Amino acid sequence: MTTRIAVIGCTHAGTAAITEMARLYPDARITVYERNDNISFLSCGIALHVSGVVQDAQGLFYSSPAKLEELGVTTLMKHDVLAIDTDAKTLTARNLVTGEELTHGYDKLIATTGSWPIIPKMDGIELDGIELCKNFHHARTIIEQAKQAKRIAVIGAGYIGIELVEAFDMLGKDVTLIDNMDRILYKYLDEEMTHAAEQAFKDRGVKLALGQTVTSFQGNAEGRVSKVVTNHGEYEADLVILCIGFRPNTELLKGQVEMLPNGAIKVDEYMRTSKPDVFAAGDSCAVHYNPTGEHAYIPLATNAVRMGTLAARNLMLPTVKYRGTQGTSGIKIYDSNIASTGLTETSALAAGMNVKKVTISDSYRPEFMPTHEPVTLKVVYDADTGRILGAQVMSKVDLTQSINTMSVCIQNGMTMEELGFVDFFFQPHYNKPWNVLNQAGLKAV
CATH class of the missing domain: 3.50.50.60 (FAD/NAD(P)-binding domain)
Incomplete structure (x- = not known):
């Protein structure tokens, strides 16, 4: 049958x-x-399409x-x-x-x-020019509306919101980023990382309205959004993108x-x-x-x-087990390459966990090389067992694959002591004799 x-x-x-x-x-x-009417759309590419990095949405x-x-x-x-x-x-x-x-x-x-995107119930939410960012039709709508918009407000400072802010800034728009947390990318990064990323936006003239909750939207005579109202102020906007979650x-x-x-x-x-x-x-x-x-x-x-x-x-017979996830993710903000996996120190402490942290700030390769950009790595681990719980990295050089390595470490229950002595190669073009991940493990021990 x-x-x-x-x-x-x-x-x-x-x-x-x-x-x-x-x-x-x-x-x-x-x-x-x-x-x-379509399938398999990579919504994570919407911001790249908006900015023009990806020309063809197909x-x-x-x-x-x-x-x-x-x-x-x-x-x-x-x-x-x-x-x-x-x-x-x-x-x-x-x-x-x-x-x-x-x-x-x-x-x-x-x-x-x-x-589906979270849509808050509040005054003015039905106004024209308040858009979602999820599927192909949203992408086309955002691109068309952005052509005419001068002031754009992005609500939500997660990955999608952050990428859209950068895209709109690259298009020369007047951009405001609003979020109810006091830092961007709050779920993914600790303050050491988010502070530097926020500064990059400020240097470009992006307005950051953090620690503020949107309470309503106001519109013009034509029924189009003209202002975002928060519990701390008002921000003019003729296009609003909801990226709340x-x-x-x-x-x-x-x-x-x-x-x-x-x-x-x-x-x-x-x-x-x-x-x-x-x-x-x-x-x-x-x-x-x-x-x-x-x-x-x-x-x-x-x-x-x-x-x-x-x-x-596994549809017919249980065959292959799911290995779980660390929530590993990455983002590029202007010239900074950022990635994270597992728990941040903030989220671990909020969950009542007993954790310690190690932060390494070092040149990613020997100082005798012509260039040796700095890298910041933070690792969070269990204070009692030393088990690795999370990691974050930021550098102008793309070192994001190190977070994939840390994801494997977390998935396999490794400790900081084990991380300190993992066999990583050394070659002056790429790293130091003690890899930055080794350094984190050794510093913890």
Whole structure:
């Protein structure tokens, strides 16, 4: 009997799951339901497109409905799933073009419904010129609106917000960045790193309105936004981009599978939900966060493609375990290369953990070389066991791969003493006899 596999949503996790399943289960009947008219859009490239670094937005797609059709997948674009009955193993979807509703049965279901930007309820939120930044249509809207805009406000100082601020600044716009925390990139970096990044924005004339909460928006006579009001002041803006964060799209499975309080679906190490034959992956899910050993909501494309691939591998039999995540990420701000993994000192202390830190500021290679740019590395570790919990790096030279190395260390439960004596190569073009990661381990011990 042919196995019927239903996949709901087709961005990173969905695309990864589908392509893997088409290879592993050539006899299965795979149907994907996608409410949009495109798939596999790399939203992390939107700021690059806005700034003009990436000229053609089509390059931000890495698959298409046609490619899935070639794999033998039934691809139902512009089909919005309205309801799922996980006991009866059926789903109901609406064709958004014709309005027709259809009900299909399934044997296995993979929920890769992703996430959606958080939209606050406040006065003026419906004004024209207040935009989201998530998908291909948002990218096109932002680019078109930015052509006319002179003053742009970005609300939210996470990765997407920061990258957009830099992009708008490169276009010569008057930019204001607003966030309710007192530092940018608060979730990813400690103050040693964010202070330098903030200074780079100030040097370029970007206004930083940090530690401020947006309370409302005001508009002009034409119904277009003209001002952002916070609890500390008012900022003129004819274009506002909301980058406050994301919440999982999981209403379809509410009350049917276990979730975190924010609605993120809990999955086990094989991507199985609490309901038999229902799998989930990507931004709709909570992930196992290795630094704390607990479930956490960390919507990243890297997590999504791993989870989607694992959902496919484990669909018929539990085969390959998920190794968890460190939330490893990187960003380039002007000429600074920044990356982080695991817990910051700030987040560890806020969680009541007993941690210590080591900060290394050094030239990344010997001073006898023609150039020897400084690098700052910070490592956070458990005060009792020495187990590595997190790391951050910043340098004008691209040393971000060192954070991938630290991610491996955290995933494998390594200690600072072990880090001090890891075998790293030395070559004056690239580093010092004691690699900066070695130096951190030795300093801690």
